[in-house]
Amino acid sequence: MEFILSEEQQAIKAMAKDFINHEILPFAREYDESETFPTHIMDKLREYGLYNLSIPERFGGPGIDKLSHALIVEEMARGCAGIATSAEANSLASYPILVGGNEKQQNTYFHRLTKEGQYASFALTEPQAGSDVMGLSSTVERFGDEYVLNGEKCFITNASYANFFVVLAKIKGSEQSKDFVALIVESDLEGVKVGPKEKKMGLRASDTASVTFEEVRVPIENRIGNEGDGFKIFMKALSHARPMVGAQSLGIAQGAYEQALAYAKERKQFGKPISQLQSIQFMLADMAINIEAARLLVYKSVYLLQQGTPSAKAASFAKCFASDTAMKVASDAVQIHGGYGYIREYHVEKYFRDAKIMQIYEGTNQIQRVVIAKEILS
Structure with a gap:
């Protein structure tokens, strides 16, 4: 078992991280406040090859492996989960065509997404x-x-x-x-x-x-x-999509954790940074533990997808645990910020609001547990 990203995957992650740090994070609050669909950011994502991530190269997509896809989604959600969700909508709509469509449908509709910039x-x-x-x-x-x-x-x-x-x-x-x-x-x-x-x-x-x-x-x-095959096709499509919701959740959790860690080192109470208080240290340690556990579940589920053996159980593990982790980490990040965490000026407030939907869409976490229970009892 390898726990190290390949050189290509590291380069993709670094490129995505750099793009998000310069093109999304500085403007995430602005788009959140105005509730504006960021068309020009979508155009830039296309330009950098960070869009239509599920589409094979022969149809104009980036043709990347599933782990690279997850790495990009994770970074996008760290910058803004709203933008990540909008960007991933094309991937989500592509999955039924990818798993059940014929060559003509794939050629027509995938090229419309990649070459014509459609949604x-x-x-x-x-x-x-x-x-x-x-x-x-x-x-x-x-x-x-x-x-x-x-x-x-x-x-x-x-x-x-x-x-x-x-x-x-x-x-x-x-x-x-x-x-x-x-x-x-x-x-x-x-x-x-x-x-x-x-x-x-x-x-x-x-x-x-x-x-x-x-x-x-x-x-x-x-x-x-x-x-008559529609249900089967859509369920198979969701087995491709749910690990990517896990990746979005991972990005939210990572972003909230980074904000909380930096703030804890700067904020002083009782004459010292609050990061020196054991109660804060334990919160940060729990954040780090759960983010790492979520990351391993997400990466395993996308690895199985890449191998051509998608697992409903692994996908539900990843989606459920990672989204629960995002909610918990974001909540604790607000707590570490104290009153400032409740103020819109600080990014953790946005991470907290964005995290909640991760437990709901593309199959609630209660439904994920139903899927898991069915798998382990069968």
């Missing part, structure tokens, strides 16, 4: 179906060479900017619980309506909105995989 959204969650994917109410009905799509999706990242959506819907009238269809739906089709941007506690630089589909006619060639 895509992963449309799964509904108002009455979040963790319960089987409870989706969006439906498709086939008429000749078209599907008619009806339904509403909510909490869709980059919805206001998406050129196309990757959608999961149930076959209308089907008695089979897993009869779902995965579709690529162009945003300019008649009947596609994007709602107003949501006002969120965290990830404010990321665009989030609902999408309604009313009698939307989608060509059959836009179906991903076979009819």
Whole structure:
């Protein structure tokens, strides 16, 4: 077992770190306050090869290994989790096409993302179906060479900017619980309506909105995989996505820890830096322990992806533990800052708000534990 990054991976991490330190961290507060989608930062990420990270090189993507992908995501989230979420939305929407799409679909839509600079959204969650994917109410009905799509999706990242959506819907009238269809739906089709941007506690630089589909006619060639395979395709896609949520969580935790460590060395109480107080030392030590443990879980899950043996259990381990760690570390970082940690001038307040969603999206941590329990009991 190797615990050392290759020279190429170290170079990728260093490049990402340098980019984030100069192009994102100094402006993260500004984008958070204004809740502005940072289009020009997305363009720069593309320019530096730090975008569309899941897309193979033959389709214009960077063609990097999964660990390098995770390293970049970790650094982006250390700078701003909202920007990291927006950047990763294209990767998330790419996974169903990557695991279930045909060559023509991959060539068409991946090149649109890489060569034309377009945006895509992963449309799964509904108002009455979040963790319960089987409870989706969006439906498709086939008429000749078209599907008619009806339904509403909510909490869709980059919805206001998406050129196309990757959608999961149930076959209308089907008695089979897993009869779902995965579709690529162009945003300019008649009947596609994007709602107003949501006002969120965290990830404010990321665009989030609902999408309604009313009698939307989608060509059959836009179906991903076979009819009835949609559920399987989306679940496989999530096994690729969840380790990257772990990487985002890791970046938030690392950023909050670094802020707390620096502050503890500078802040003086009772005539000495608070870093000399054992109670603070123990908090910092626990942060470091849990971040390292989370890092190993995340890296293992992406290693398994790279080997072509994705593990639902490993992905859930990584996503669950890393996001719980991000929340705990961010909370303790605020505590170490005392009253200043509650003031927006200090970055730990933002890390704290951003960390919470990591325990919720792409499968709540309660659902991750259900997955883990199913795996260990089977």
